[in-house]
Amino acid sequence: MKTIKKYQEIIEQALLNKSYGSTPKELYDPIEYIMSLGGKRMRPVLVFIGCDFFCGNIEKALHPALAVELFHNFTLMHDDIMDNAPLRRNQTTVHEKWGNNVAILSGDAMFVKAYQELCKTDSDKLPKLLDVFNDFAIKVCEGQQFDMNFEKLQKVSIAQYLKMIELKTSVLLGGSLKMGALLANANESDAQKLYDFGKHVGVAFQLQDDILDVYADTEKFGKQVGGDIIANKKTFLLLKALEMVEGNRFMKEELHMWLNAPHFDPAEKVTAITSIYNFLNVREIARNEMKRHYDIALTFLNGISVAEIKKNELIAFADSLMVREV
């Protein structure tokens, strides 16, 4: 994992040295601000990993890596407006600090900056990288729209939910790996397998997050347990529970009572819905779905024509992200 830390440092250093523009400052200050809020820089790290996986020169991967991080933060800036979120990484969101109009326009400018960064890639690689970038960019938009639609829908199927998280979060992870792979001259088939590996690991991550929201050790998790339950968030656990209580009138009434209660004690609601989850064993079902995606990911990885040692390194990295208390 030493390499990962090194990659993160390269990204942080490059971001520190980067200037996006000066005037009008309402356009550029929010970009500086959101990019300085930190985070694990997981997506640019994946560009490096994808490049190194096929023994590429990771120096060549810096611009695409920064492009991916800029794109990701652009989506956060716009998502926070749409979700009316007051905080991002424990700091005031851009639209709260500067207003919606600034957050819309500054986000747009940031999106252009992402393309400008990507366009610094060697021109023989650029068209292929742009295809991957455009493809995940449009999918992330689709995923966000599905997510917003789901909030208003009475019924969302597990299949719809899995498709949404794939689009909203996982394709960007797969795409980051694939961009790195293409930079290292991987063939299309291997690059696509690495993409599919990342995509399925991404779905597994999201399912893990859904489980952790309910079952995590609060201290390790770093945020309030039960937040999703309090907000009626349509997670895998809730959707599965809703599906399963269909055959049990008493439990169905109990679950819907909590979901529709205009006033409630948060702790009581978390305890009550967690009891339903426990009774229905949805934690185990979610864990199985998570493992299923993780196994699919490994199958794709195993199909790639590179040395086992590279694969083992990547598995170790993925495992390090998966082994939190589930």
Place this chain on the structure above:
Amino acid sequence: MKTIKKYQEIIEQALLNKSYGSTPKELYDPIEYIMSLGGKRMRPVLVFIGCDFFCGNIEKALHPALAVELFHNFTLMHDDIMDNAPLRRNQTTVHEKWGNNVAILSGDAMFVKAYQELCKTDSDKLPKLLDVFNDFAIKVCEGQQFDMNFEKLQKVSIAQYLKMIELKTSVLLGGSLKMGALLANANESDAQKLYDFGKHVGVAFQLQDDILDVYADTEKFGKQVGGDIIANKKTFLLLKALEMVEGNRFMKEELHMWLNAPHFDPAEKVTAITSIYNFLNVREIARNEMKRHYDIALTFLNGISVAEIKKNELIAFADSLMVREV
């Protein structure tokens, strides 16, 4: 002008045949909608003109032309949210019809679609075209932010105003021509001169619009005369007038009284401010500034190494856009 009509028809036909995506429909319906609202398709026409100016194959210009039109409509979709505009081309705006969140996200998706369209350009031309596209895209964002800032500012100089309209509207016209030129293998210097021609013609257009708002024949103009005056819009005429009344206490008080009046009869306000403009002769000053930019544009055009007949065609086209009642 027969050619222009032909170019417009090619664009309209291509747009009619185009499909952007299907689900989620909240993402794609607004794109279909705004692209179907029509307009003169001036920017894609300019891509064709720039390409033909250097005897390029205009079939190769279709994708970049569509990209520019998609980009332009993306900016309209987001600008309409920021400006709280109820109507666009006499139809309900996207955010009024579907809500702000849909307009933000659908606009983002449209921006990706613009890049996807651009990326269909032959790969040997793509990096240069992307540079031009990214450059005007960021400038258009800067221009829109300056425009929003100016609404809240007490004092805006003529220089600031000219810079704003250059960024917000003119660089896109120049950039469209330049993209066409580069497709036709124009050298960098000639392509840049065509860009500067388009940029200065664009500034002249905008100044013409400022004049027409006050002095147009209503029927020919197609919109209410005095709309800018009623809305206190900081046009060249108003900014110039504000500058000139500084030395005339009576007229300064009169102008500011109208600008600050919470209630007023619109027709009376238009008449009163027009009288001030007439007294100060700002129409003539604006017309001179317009002509100055038009002459600069011609100087750039004349510096380009192509046959005179091509230049005359382009001048005839620009003139046809400029000769409205000013």
